Amino acid sequence: MDGYKVPALGIVDSEHRLIGWITAVELVGANVSTKVRDVMANAPTPLQADITIRDAAGELVKSDVDYLPVVKGDRYFAIVTARSLLGKLRESYDPMTELPWSDALREWGVDKLEHNAEIAVLFIDLDHFGSFNKQYGHVIGDRVIQRAAEHIKTKIDPTQDILVRYGGDEFAIATIRPREEAEELMNRLTDYGEGLAVDHIGPPVTFTIGIYGGKRTKMRHDIHIPSNVDDLVNLASRDCLAKKEGFGMAVVQVPQRESENAPVAVATTPQSPDSDTGGPAASAVPTERLTQATVPEPDPVVSEEIVSEAVVEDVVEPVVETQAPVAQTEAPVIETIQADDEPGSLTYVVVKYAGKLAVGVSPKMGHSRAESIAIATGKALEKTFAESRVTIDSVNIERAGSTELVTARVRALRDGVERDITAQAEANGDLDDTVGLVVISAFLAE
Known part of the structure; x- marks a missing residue:
């Protein structure tokens, strides 16, 4: 799966009908001689290859998943991911x-x-x-x-x-x-x-x-x-x-913020200066079919075959300086960030945690590049951790010579406790990644 950059492999019978699939989760701890049929999981209800890209995206949102199998008739065809749909959707559709x-x-x-x-x-x-x-x-x-x-x-x-x-x-x-x-x-x-x-x-x-x-x-x-x-x-x-x-x-009229479910977007204890950031229905539906957005992948694994190798890499926890102690647990990591500076673009961040991927998406409307990345990271974290909420109060990037310091003020609801956290990190490498990691650090802080 790593070689082909796909999150799962479809398992088919001798007539190429989908009977299950495997992800990295099923492979963790599996013996290399274990047969695929003994570790595969039940595949979710597949999408038909001739539905529109917008309808496919809607099914992903409705199912709250980041990828689904695709079939042509009753024959397994491919896997479609939220990431593969974004490029098509961003061309014509504001989610x-x-x-x-x-x-x-x-x-x-x-x-x-x-x-x-x-x-x-x-x-x-x-x-x-x-x-x-x-x-x-x-x-x-x-x-x-x-x-x-x-x-x-x-x-x-x-x-x-x-x-x-x-x-x-x-x-x-x-x-x-x-x-x-x-x-x-x-x-x-x-x-x-x-x-x-x-x-x-x-x-x-x-x-x-x-x-x-x-x-x-x-x-x-x-x-x-x-x-x-x-x-x-x-x-x-x-x-x-x-x-x-x-x-x-x-x-x-603007909705109240007094409701428990209404997120508040202003920090109560700021610790750094605020950044100055300041057709018809049918025509809105992309007409490209799902076959144009599916993820290329290797031939599906037939259930009689044997897994020859299953290597699970250790997750390396990023080291980020913060103004609050970070819980010493396995941390989510940034898998992918796609962002640009076009005003009509979408920013998406893929977060990996416990072998699973979650995609956060933020329209870059009225936001700076860093803000859009921070918001998308927060949305990915909300999908990763049940009953959590992440509100980005501000993102500030200070430059002194060749040094860039990223500061994020975040209001995070995790484990039933709401916290106001300011996290900082020096961007030693990729600035976009640093913004995402600072948000993750703030979210995990106690």
């Missing part, structure tokens, strides 16, 4: 709001214009969201963005409109409605109604809407259609910016 990214609007608009339809674009921007995010924390900020997305979804008609998440706190709608009807849609978006009238902290978050297009009265000739779509978006964005002095076009 936090369940909306497509801006590329989907461009493709939709090009298609409509090529069929001689007229389109208008509504550009929606949350007001003062950066300062709100800093005051109340990214967790509450993410919930506000989700509520805004839910509200906008209820107002559009998938047969005429496409809604996308355009950026950190920005959304866009393209519509084939005439201009007058597009303006009516804009007015309906300001009617947030009882659906968003929930308890909140601080002032309500408002958003401003710009609009452009929907007025053409004659045929187009000799234009570059993709550029025309881009121009409509840019002009709607400028109209939105011009309206920024007149707020209150729609309101999203």
